[in-house]
Amino acid sequence: MLKIKDARVVVTCPGRNFVTLRIETADGLYGLGDATLNGRELAVVSYLTDHVIPCLIGRDAHQIEDIWQYLYRGAYWRRGPVTMSAIAAVDMALWDIKAKAANMPLYQLLGGACRTGVMVYGHANGQTIEETVEEALRYQALGYKAIRLQSGVPGLPSTYGVSGDKMFYEPADGALPTENVWSTAKYMRTVPKLFEAARLALGDDVHLLHDVHHRLTPIEAGHLGKSLEPYRPFWLEDATPAENQEAFRLIRQHTTTPLAVGEVFNTIWDCKDLIQNQLIDYIRATVVHAGGITHLRRIANLADLYQVRTGCHGATDLSPVTMAAALHFDLSIPNFGVQEYMRHTAETDAVFPHAYSFKDGYLHPGDAPGLGVDMDEALAAKYPYSRAFLPVNRLEDGTLYNW
Numbered sequence: 001m002l003k004i005k006d007a008r009v010v011v012t013c014p015g016r017n018f019v020t021l022r023i024e025t026a027d028g029l030y031g032l033g034d035a036t037l038n039g040r041e042l043a044v045v046s047y048l049t050d051h052v053i054p055c056l057i058g059r060d061a062h063q064i065e066d067i068w069q070y071l072y073r074g075a076y077w078r079r080g081p082v083t084m085s086a087i088a089a090v091d092m093a094l095w096d097i098k099a100k101a102a103n104m105p106l107y108q109l110l111g112g113a114c115r116t117g118v119m120v121y122g123h124a125n126g127q128t129i130e131e132t133v134e135e136a137l138r139y140q141a142l143g144y145k146a147i148r149l150q151s152g153v154p155g156l157p158s159t160y161g162v163s164g165d166k167m168f169y170e171p172a173d174g175a176l177p178t179e180n181v182w183s184t185a186k187y188m189r190t191v192p193k194l195f196e197a198a199r200l201a202l203g204d205d206v207h208l209l210h211d212v213h214h215r216l217t218p219i220e221a222g223h224l225g226k227s228l229e230p231y232r233p234f235w236l237e238d239a240t241p242a243e244n245q246e247a248f249r250l251i252r253q254h255t256t257t258p259l260a261v262g263e264v265f266n267t268i269w270d271c272k273d274l275i276q277n278q279l280i281d282y283i284r285a286t287v288v289h290a291g292g293i294t295h296l297r298r299i300a301n302l303a304d305l306y307q308v309r310t311g312c313h314g315a316t317d318l319s320p321v322t323m324a325a326a327l328h329f330d331l332s333i334p335n336f337g338v339q340e341y342m343r344h345t346a347e348t349d350a351v352f353p354h355a356y357s358f359k360d361g362y363l364h365p366g367d368a369p370g371l372g373v374d375m376d377e378a379l380a381a382k383y384p385y386s387r388a389f390l391p392v393n394r395l396e397d398g399t400l401y402n403w
């Protein structure tokens with residue numbers, strides 16, 4: 001028995017907000033879990049402190065599955081990003097503790113390494129197609145085997161995925177949500193030109209990805225997928241909002257461009273139909289927003305039956321704790337596809353020192369016991385919470401649209 005003695009939540013903002021759960025056992029072991037939900041952070045803080053932590057004290061940290069079921073079924077109100085991020089944080093911290101107790105890196109407990117490294121994709125973005133291609137060449141020179149391309153759209157003042165500080169794109173800001181303007185027609189004219197230019201400049205050996213960020217109708221998505229086929233994209237991400245899983249059938253009827261979806265999913269129920277009907281190629285659910293390693297493994301196992309591979313979300317709002325958890329998971333599953341990797345700032349890396357490292361386009365979680373991530377709490381305390389919102393999006397006539 002590894003008795004849970006204490007647990008607390010730490011909120012810090014080294015450039016952006018992170019919520020971290022720290023669970024301690026009676027024998028002095030501790031584990032970390034990420035609970036960051038971008039733009040809605042404090043809801044998860046309250047969920048953990050007010051409703052979860054009191055139920056954890058005294059339990060056996062070894063009983064990961066039982067504690068997962070206890071929190072999921074015990075809430076009665078199932079699913080949802082706040083609940084599932086809170087459960088994820090507990091799950092990550094318990095896996096961290098178990099692997100530390102075994103004195104092994106977590107991936108060993110998950111079945112051992114299935115590959116030598118985790119292929120990651122970086123984000124190349126620019127105001128123009130030329131600038132984006134230039135940026136992509138920079139990623140290629142750093143060794144990246146896969147690169148996501150997002151460029152500004154002529155006629156629109158700002159576009160999702162494009163920022164001044166290129167390596168460290170962060171959409172959340174402001175005392176109130178930023179308002180962007182969107183035109184599907186203008187966007188649809190730009191993306192094929194971007195892919196044509198990028199394929200020409202980068203050659204055939206690099207994987208090119210694109211995120212539509214939930215902005216098209218199914219028939220528009222089918223059209224975009226078809227128009228990108230000549231440039232062989234690795235995937236088209238979040239082509240339509242996925243509350244309507246059935247919509248992907250329509251997209252599929254029109255294009256062989258591989259489809260990725262799921263960064264906003266929080267349980268297997270959000271992607272079950274998409275997977276079983278073979279309507280997607282990559283599932284993007286991730287450790288922190290989909291109930292932790294325990295639940296993500298369940299999703300990956302279902303996906304494996306249908307040759308659907310993983311492509312875990314890995315934006316900067318997922319802390320180094322999630323990044324480490326994702327890497328142990330990625331290394332250990334048979335149907336890994338690719339891992340998103342947006343570099344954290346130096347301030348964030350200093351608060352969360354970690355064993356994972358990048359080499360030649362691959363990340364490796366390292367061989368430190370547990371997740372291989374720590375938290376410098378004295379440093380974390382120097383960066384108080386700062387409220388930030390994700391943007392909203394309006395059509396040119398002012399209609400509120402999907403961001």
Ligand SMILES: O=C(O)[C@@H](O)[C@H](O)[C@H](O)CO
Pocket residue numbers: 038171211213263315316317390
């Ligand atoms: O779609 C992505 O890749 C991300 O940038 C998301 O917009 C972000 O993680 C939301 O918090």
Ligand SMILES: [Mg+2]
Pocket residue numbers: 211213237238263
């Ligand atoms: Mg995305």
